[in-house]
Amino acid sequence: xxxDLAHLNAAHDAEALMKxxxxxxxxxxxxxxxxxxxxxxxxxxxxxxxKSAYGKSLEDWIKGDCSGNFEKILLDLCEERTELxxxxxxxxxxxxxxxxxxxxxxxxxxxxxxxxxxxxTYKGLYKTDLTSLIKSEVSGDFLRVMVEHLKAARAPEGDVxxxxxxxxxxxxxxxxxxxxxxxxxxxxEILTRRSRAHIQRICRHYEQKTGHTLEKAIEKExxxxxRNILIALVSPEAEYHARLFEQAMGGAGTxxxxxxxxxxTLTKAQLKAVNEVYTKKHGxxxxxxxxxxxxxxxxxxxVGLIPSIVE
Numbered sequence: 001x002x003x004d005l006a007h008l009n010a011a012h013d014a015e016a017l018m019k020x021x022x023x024x025x026x027x028x029x030x031x032x033x034x035x036x037x038x039x040x041x042x043x044x045x046x047x048x049x050x051k052s053a054y055g056k057s058l059e060d061w062i063k064g065d066c067s068g069n070f071e072k073i074l075l076d077l078c079e080e081r082t083e084l085x086x087x088x089x090x091x092x093x094x095x096x097x098x099x100x101x102x103x104x105x106x107x108x109x110x111x112x113x114x115x116x117x118x119x120x121t122y123k124g125l126y127k128t129d130l131t132s133l134i135k136s137e138v139s140g141d142f143l144r145v146m147v148e149h150l151k152a153a154r155a156p157e158g159d160v161x162x163x164x165x166x167x168x169x170x171x172x173x174x175x176x177x178x179x180x181x182x183x184x185x186x187x188x189e190i191l192t193r194r195s196r197a198h199i200q201r202i203c204r205h206y207e208q209k210t211g212h213t214l215e216k217a218i219e220k221e222x223x224x225x226x227r228n229i230l231i232a233l234v235s236p237e238a239e240y241h242a243r244l245f246e247q248a249m250g251g252a253g254t255x256x257x258x259x260x261x262x263x264x265t266l267t268k269a270q271l272k273a274v275n276e277v278y279t280k281k282h283g284x285x286x287x288x289x290x291x292x293x294x295x296x297x298x299x300x301x302x303v304g305l306i307p308s309i310v311e
Contacts, residue, residue: 008038010045014053017046021065028070028297031062035077036304044080069256069298076264077301085265086122089133098137100225103146105258106265108232109240111196112152119150141184142225148192149233155195165198169205172214176221184226187218191233199234238273241266245278245286254293263305272307279309 013034020030035043050058062074076084085106092102107130110118119130126133134146168190175186191199206214218230232240241262248258266274271286278286290302 008042010042010049011053013038013042013046014050014058017050017058018054018061021061026065028066028300031066031074032297032300032304035074036301040077040081043078047078066297069260069294070296070301072256073260073264073298073301076260079264081265081267082117082121083125085118086125088261088265089118089122089130090126093133093137100138100142101228102261103134103138104225104228104232105244105261107146107149108229109235109237112154115150115152119152138225140226141188141222142229144184145188145192145226145229145233148188149229151192154193155198157195157197160195160198160201162201165201166205168194168198169202169209169214172202172206172217173209177210177217182221184222187222187230191230196237200236203234237270238277241270241274242277242281242286245274245289249289249293256294259290259293259302263302268305268307271305272309275306276309285309 016030017034020027034046038046047058050061054061059075059078062071062078066074079087088102088106092099107115107118115130122133123129131147131150134143134150138146171186172190175183190202194202203214206217210217214234215231218227218234222230235243244258244262248255248262263271275286278289282289285308287303287306287308290306291299294302
């Protein structure tokens with residue numbers, strides 16, 4: 001992304017996009033350049049300018065001129081990021097059945113500030129709050145932890161009380177591996193009320209005590225969506241997102257829906273942090289991995305969204 005954004009002009013970009021899509025064929029290069037190098041806020045201005053200048057939405061033009069995953073990723077990039085996340089949450093709960101995976105992936109890593117912003121935006125779009133939505137869709141321990149997490153009532157980030165983190169690690173052990181059965185309420189209380197930094201200190205104490213990670217204990221002691229949300233709550237954000245990229249590209253075939261969701265809902269700063277974690281773990285960059293899984297104009301957009309870790 002250009003360091004100086006003052007030169008960006010929404011009218012110029014809207015005109016360039018129209019010229020790229022007008023007539024026979026589409027100049028994908030122009031679309032790729034604009035959608036991968038412009039800030040999301042600027043793209044919102046481009047959308048408005050495009051509609052007022054040409055009488056038809058940018059999204060409608062993209063639908064008419066692009067196809068497949070290239071079309072899908074561009075349409076997502078047309079949306080303001082928080083609104084896009086809300087759209088994903090809405091689609092995950094619309095109709096019969098619920099896509100709990102999307103609920104976990106979007107809400108699990110969210111900070112209190114982001115949860116409040118998502119809740120406000122969701123209410124504006126769909127006239128109901130996230131807690132009411134979740135209560136109507138899921139149940140059991142998964143519901144309990146989601147409701148507590150959505151209260152956005154964590155202790156503020158700051159200095160960590162090491163003795164308290166040690167006590168919490170002991171409480172989690174006693175509630176899980178240290179007893180027959182699992183006291184889920186203890187996991188819910190600690191993992192939805194402590195700051196993220198405090199939880200990382202708990203993880204360190206837990207590993208010192210047991211010789212394995214808290215995440216391993218959660219995998220052993222819990223299951224299903226409850227396990228998945230707890231893992232999202234204890235994992236450092238960049239490591240969690242790096243794992244989601246691994247899942248999207250691992251095994252036979254590529255989960256393009258998940259790949260597009262990650263690339264369009266994460267910020268540039270988050271994607272850069274993920275790239276660093278992914279590179280350390282796999283010995284190749286996230287960019288290289290995505291190149292091996294995608295092709296054509298879709299590949300160029302996907303790769304163009306990820307900041308290089310080399311300055």
